[in-house]
Amino acid sequence: MSDHLLDHVRPYLDRDPEERIAYIRAPRWIGHHVARDSHRRLAELLSRPPSFRTQGLMLVGPYANGKTMIAERFAVEHLRSSPEQRVWIAQTREGAGLGHFYASILRALRAPGGDIWDVGRKAEQLDHLLANLKPRVLIFDEFHNALRGRARDVEAVFAFLRRIGRQYDISPVLIGEVAIYDFVNATSEMASRFDLVAVPRWQYDENYLMLLDSLEAALPLARTSDLSNEPMARRVFSISEGLIGEIIAIVTKAAVAAIRSGSERITRAGVDELRHVPISHRRNAALRESLL
Template structure:
């Protein structure tokens, strides 16, 4: 009796090993408290009254901690529920300067761009599209990429965020590393326009144990793994460094032939934590 599994997961035990492995390795939504709070706040932005000075949101935290998945979950739910698209996700391009920033928006809005590097022309095209599409929320993922240019370009990007609220009634949502918070809070004027929602690393506590229990219930393995037991939980926490993306990756990869996750199967992964990966990369450069 697979009573450790969620009801909708149990039928997967009857499928082939290949199907179950594919299911285990597939990206999955983890509806923990912080994620649900962020979705609720995003929905409030979507349902707000019109304003000439719209407020936005900063979703800030370390890499591999679920920020992008929250944004994508919200955007997809909106598309499924509404006839017209009012939420657009912009993948902010790497590379300094306004040309890259505007190109990110044009790509997200599925507009032809050509090879022009005329910033003024791109700005006009963006304005024309925003006026026609009338988005309610623009989500800028990896927004820290837009903050690496010359100070005048960064100032222009921040001015753009202010202007789209006044001119198009758009709430900007900025997703990225802690640098986003530092830039936005450099002036009182910008700080007053954005609410902060932090996505911190997980701590080794009861919430972390509950997360492991929920992951165990979501993976179609025939035997109970008891992931929240002390030894297993400690090792998963050590390797993941408290990042939810790493936690899920470790658990999904550590399936053993015994239809359960064990300390040995985790050790056999030879998993390298994020901080060590960075040091290894720096040593190769």
């Protein structure tokens, strides 16, 4: 029986094992409540009226919790529905100062010269591109990378964010760890410019159990795994530490193992056999010593 699967997933049961495994391993969008709220807030930035003091957003939460996927999915949906690109994503580079920060944006805008050393030339090139491309929303992924330099460098980055709002009507979106929240809220002036969209760890609640049910329905296994039942749900929650990236990784690996073993369902024993090490334990001294 395949009643536990979504309609578009059932045909994959007739595929050969490697095709099914490839489908299981493919990135997938999970439209959970935080993701939907984030997309609504991002869409409001696109539809807002022009302003000389634009409002921005912070998407803040722990590593491996889906923040980048939320932003990328929004950008892709925008491209599909809009005749012109108004949303751009910059991967914020490691390194302090405006030079590295400008280079991140130039690379995102697919401009040459991102590696030139002259910060003034980078600024001129960037101003020219922003004036011509007219972005509406500029998303900075891993923005905490820009906050690791000297105080004056960080202030210069925030001054740039204020200027692009005033000069080019761009709403900045800052994605990353809790350091972003701390720096933005260090002054009332910056705190007034950014709203927070929290992307916290999942709690063991009904939303989490619904997430497991959604994952099970999307994985072409012939037998029901009952992922949302105890003690399976508790075990996955424990070793994932409530991080959606880890939850998906664990369930995906267990589903692949279930196909290869012929069991066609994820079991508690199968999850344990993965020997998945939670992120917080990966710097464990005993584990590290075993690798030497």
